[in-house]
Amino acid sequence: MRAAFIIAFLFTFTASYGQSMRQLNVDFYGERFTAVADNAMLVTVPHTIEPRVVVDFYKDVNSTNYQPVIDSLLAYKVRRHLNDWLYYQLIRKTAEEISPKADNYGRYTLYKWFLLTKSGYDARLAITPERKIIFYVYNNEDISDIPFFIVDDKKYMCLNYHDYAKTDLHRDPPFPVNLTVPGATKSFSYLVTRLPDFSQASYVEKKLQFTYGHRQYHFVVKLNPQVKNIFANYPGVDFSAYFNIPLSGETYSSLIPVLKKNLKGMEQIKGIDYLMRFTRYAFLYENDEENYGKEKRLSPEETLFADYSDCDDRAALFFYLVKEIYNRPMIALLYPTHITIAVQFDKPLGNPIVYDGKLYSVCEPTPQKEDLAIGQMSAQLKNQKYQVVYSYQPAGR
Known part of the structure; x- marks a missing residue:
């Protein structure tokens, strides 16, 4: 009798638990992320968002058993060594699983905000007079090409501006929602130092070739199409962050x-000349305005994948290759309409660039009208002013 009672109790408890909880299944770039979510987390939200809607949403979801979802997200972040930008992509996909973006954009954005704040990040919401919901996060890095606002001397960058690409936020200015989430104090970083561990099956092969010293070199490079998705809405970070975006493992x-x-067997100078010409001639050139209709910096893996690339992309790829293979000191020289790299050799070549008391030789990774050797600069740049926007000094030098 007692055994029958226990079995009945367990059955009732399990059925009740199953009705009150649901499993979230998220495809995170080829790997499965799962979490158990309280069904009560899914609340009704009108399509028109106002400040009181945000407050009501927070009260409703905050009163549910949301913590298992947050714990699963943070555990996955630690286990997979996700930088903040990759963690935000996981949050986006989780919010999509809870409340699809196409069904109710405002509610989807509210879930992104809730999950990010409950993960400890200082994220804020603002509403425009036309009832657009703008999602910001505290960031203390040098980020360009996306809107921001200042609150209490802290800078908040817009995370969802790409969803309102044609919106003039000066004409339809957002007003912050006055809502403080306890414990949400961390700043968000756009620095990407590691890409996901993609499955081997998700890679595709691309053939590259170029000629060096009257010999043709052929490459079959494995590339992951999902890298493009990761950086689809990535903003213009400063060059110290941009030049340190890595390749994925298989690539x-x-x-x-x-x-x-x-x-x-090559001397170092010849080897770097080889890398310079590989970066210069293994890819077709086209500027971003013609290719994308706007300025867009590609990561090294995106450059390898893309049909066309410009000077930013090649400078980043060349920097990455020299750093990985030779680990030489380098500087990035930004001109009004161009960027290039200069490398410090034991003995400088050509007309060196003097920076911080050291001599660097220009290594032009982008095609020019002239066939430039190491230490040579394009004639149209010789009289232009430049700015050193990044200096790399290997550890121990």
């Missing part, structure tokens, strides 16, 4: 060892 393994093999 690295399919390219760097082959380059090292090709460079074996």
Whole structure:
């Protein structure tokens, strides 16, 4: 009798638990992220968002058993070593699983905000007179090309401006919602130092070739199409962050060892000349305005994947290759309409650039009218002013 009672109790409890909880299944770039969510987390939200709607949403969801979802998100972040930008992509996908963006954009955005704040980040919401919901996060980095606002001397960057690309926020200015979430104090960083561990099956192969020293070199590089999605809405970060975006694992393994093999036996200067010409001639050139209709910096893996690339993209790729293979000190020179890289050698070549008491030789990774060697600069740049926007000094030098 007692055993029957226990079985009945467990059945009732399990059924009740199953009705009150649901499992979230999120495809995170080929890997499955799962979390158990309280069904009560899914609340009704009108399509027109006003400040009182935000306050009511927070009260309703905050009163549910939301913590298991947050715990699962943060545990996955630690386990997979996700930088903040990648963690935000996980939050976006989780919010989409809870409340699809296409069904109710405002509610989807509210879930992104809730999950990010409950993860400890200082994220804010603002509403425009035309009832657009703007999502901001506290950030203390040098970010360009997206809106921001200042509250209490803290800068908040807009995370969802891409959803309102044609909106003039000066004409329809957002007003912050006065709502403080306890514990949401962390700043958000756009620095990406590691890409996800994509499955091998998700990679595609691309053939590259270029000629060096009357010899043609061929490459079969593995690239992941999902990298493009990761950086689809990535803003213009400062050059210290941009030049340190890595390749994914399989891409690295399919390219760097082959380059090292090709460079074996070459003197370092010749090897860097090889990398300069690989970056210059293995890809077709087209400026961003013609290619994308706007300025868009590509990560090194995106540059390898893209049909066309410009000077920003090639400078970042060349910097990455030299750093990985030779780890030489480098500086990035920004001109009004161009950017290039200069490398510090034991003995400078050509007309060196003097920076911080050291001599650097220009290594032009972008095609020019002239066939430039190391230490040579395009004639149209010789009399233009430049700014050193990034200086890399290897540890121990």
